[in-house]
Amino acid sequence: MxxxxxxxxxxxxxxTPVRDEVIGAVTREMRHTGNASSLHDPGRRARRVVEESREQVAQALGVRPSEVIFTSGGTEGDNLAIKGTYAARRAGDPARDRLVVAGTEHHAVLDPVEHLVAHEGARVTWVEPDADGLIGEDALAEALAANGGPQTAAVVSVMWANNEVGTIAPIPALAALAREHGVPFHSDAVQALGQAPLDLSTVDLGVVTGHKIGGPIGVGVLTAGRDQTPVPLTHGGGQERGLRSGTLDTPAIAGLAVAISHAAQHxxxxxxxxxxxxxxxxxxxxxxxxxxxxxxxxxxxxxxxxxxxxxxxxxxxxxxxxxxxxxxxxxxxxxxxxxxxxxxxxxxxxxxxxxxxxxxxxxxxxxxxxxxxxxxxxxxxxxxxxxxxxxxxxxxxxxxxxxxxxxxxxxxxxxxx
Structure with a gap:
């Protein structure tokens, strides 16, 4: 039975359920044919939809349009931020072999970290939370100073709001602390979008996804500051600043822009x-x-x-x-x-x-x-x-x-x- x-x-x-206005935006775009990388009129039309959506997303998240990278969702965004930044920083300075990561992260962060430790010789310093799951400035400062000091750190990762117990971290202050030591700061903001004030310009790398806010499943955003150059995980057509090759899903991106704008406004x-x-x-x-x-x-x-x-x-x-x-x-x-x-x-x-x-x-x-x-x-x-x-x-x-x-x-x- x-x-x-x-x-x-x-x-x-x-x-969470897809919003009606998102379904409308996706359905409208699915009726049109056009690859956003093509040069003919249908392709240019698709490109226009993508770029207008990018501007809409950037405004809602507090970043520049050029800093918005469309992905398949939170997991891909976190992997690109963690693995890509580690590879770029390690190539520039072999001494930067350390990841500074909160022990309460989602597995979309934890598993890439463990992969780098197992296969790329990375070291990891865990930032310990308090009894409420809060990652504080003192805990991060202690982790940055450990195991060779900030000069050995390749990237810091602390999620904006915990996906299990809901604790909201003081991300702008934590990011400022990492920046004082010249270490890029990444935050998985998947759970925070729509429930907490969110300005991704305060972090170097931020991640959100559509299906947590009534958007389509299978589309999300990595925000990467203009000075951030993660090594791409995929290679091909060179889309999205060369960081995420692949044909852009124009209908999903249009729906995502509607969902993110609605989440920010309300x-x-x-x-x-x-x-x-x-x-x-x-x-x-x-x-x-x-x-x-x-x-x-x-x-x-x-x-x-x-x-x-x-x-x-x-x-x-x-x-x-x-x-x-x-x-x-x-x-x-x-x-x-x-x-x-x-x-x-x-x-x-x-x-x-x-x-x-x-x-x-x-x-x-x-x-x-x-x-x-x-x-x-x-x-x-x-x-x-x-x-x-x-x-x-x-x-x-x-x-x-x-x-x-x-x-x-x-x-x-x-x-x-």
């Missing part, structure tokens, strides 16, 4: 609305069960230290995966962490880096709100939570109970005739 389709969607941090009102829903969800959950705690910073009404749409709960004596499946069966879609690591039964590296004991980290539940979310969604979750908790705890207790050892059979060494 198949589960019913989710009636309540609380996983907007993984992906950020303040959107955050205020989501913040009210988030606070109702957290307050309601805490009132239901004494075994529930909040991960990350949370003060009702505050949307500056934590993402407005993020509620991350830890549930005692419970496995997050079990709770997720029980809520899903009740018609509530949520997650235990990053969708990119879904299906892997391991505690969150973010929570472990924050100092949360492994047993507590296993009881994590991430609930994220977005456009279309309502108070009815919050109420439905709070109604579904108690019975799901009761069943998940029973299952956890049963799994922890010692099993009786069956008597060992006596070996029979006789042979039949």
């Amino acid at each position: 198949t589960s019913p389709s989710p009636r309540v969607y609380l996983d907007h941090a993984a992906t 950020q303040a009102s959107h955050a205020a609305y989501l913040g009210e829903l988030r606070d109702a969800l957290i307050t309601g959950a805490l009132a239901l069960d004494a075994g529930i705690t909040v991960s990350g910073p949370w003060t009702p009404g505050d949307t500056t230290s934590r993402l407005a749409g993020n509620a991350h709960l830890r549930v005692a004596d419970c496995e997050g995966d079990s709770l997720l499946y029980l809520l899903d069966a009740a018609g509530v879609a949520c997650s235990t962490g990053s969708a990119c690591q879904a299906g892997v039964p391991r505690p969150s590296h973010v929570l472990l880096a924050m100092g949360v004991p492994e047993e507590q980290a296993r009881g994590a539940l991430r609930l994220t709100l977005g456009h279309g979310s309502s108070r009815a969604d919050v109420d439905a979750f709070l109604t579904a939570l108690p019975p799901a908790l009761e069943r998940a705890r029973r299952a956890h207790a049963a799994a922890a109970r010692p099993r009786a050892t069956a008597p060992r059979a006596t070996a029979d060494h006789t042979r039949s005739a």
Whole structure:
């Protein structure tokens, strides 16, 4: 018997519904034929759409149009920023073999870092968060000074807002600190766009994607300052400043521009609305069960230290995966962490880096709100939570109970005739 389709969607941090105006923009452009690199009239028309979209995106993100590089999304943007910058800096100065990276990053950053360590001889210094998941200036300064000092650092990477617990970092101050030492600063701003004020001119390399803000899946942006020259990961037609070769997806880019502009224009009102829903969800959950705690910073009404749409709960004596499946069966879609690591039964590296004991980290539940979310969604979750908790705890207790050892059979060494 198949589960019913989710009636309540609380996983907007993984992906959010495409906006109607975005669908309209993509559909209109899909009716036109033209490669933006072609010189004939249809090609020039496509190029015009791409460049107008680039200007629209640049204005919304606070950068110059020439600094906007269209990509396939957050993962590609992070890989190009990390791997490409490391290669460029190492080629210019072999002593710069070190990556300075927050231990709470998304795997789109962590995995490229681990690749460089395993295959390119890179060293990594982890920037440790505090108990709320915050990366502070003192922690970054300490990491920059370690292992040979700032002169050995190739790039710093700290995400703008954490994708699991929602903590917002003081990115402009952190970027300024890195720049004082001549080290390029990269920030994965995928979760921050639309929920926090975002000016990517304050960083050397910034990354956003479409499908977190109601844009198309499979298109995003890397912003790279004019003085940044990452080594490209792909080679071909030399599109996008030679950093990202490949035929440009004109319809997707047009839809992305609409989504990013909308996210920037409505950020303040959107955050205020989501913040009210988030606070109702957290307050309601805490009132239901004494075994529930909040991960990350949370003060009702505050949307500056934590993402407005993020509620991350830890549930005692419970496995997050079990709770997720029980809520899903009740018609509530949520997650235990990053969708990119879904299906892997391991505690969150973010929570472990924050100092949360492994047993507590296993009881994590991430609930994220977005456009279309309502108070009815919050109420439905709070109604579904108690019975799901009761069943998940029973299952956890049963799994922890010692099993009786069956008597060992006596070996029979006789042979039949």
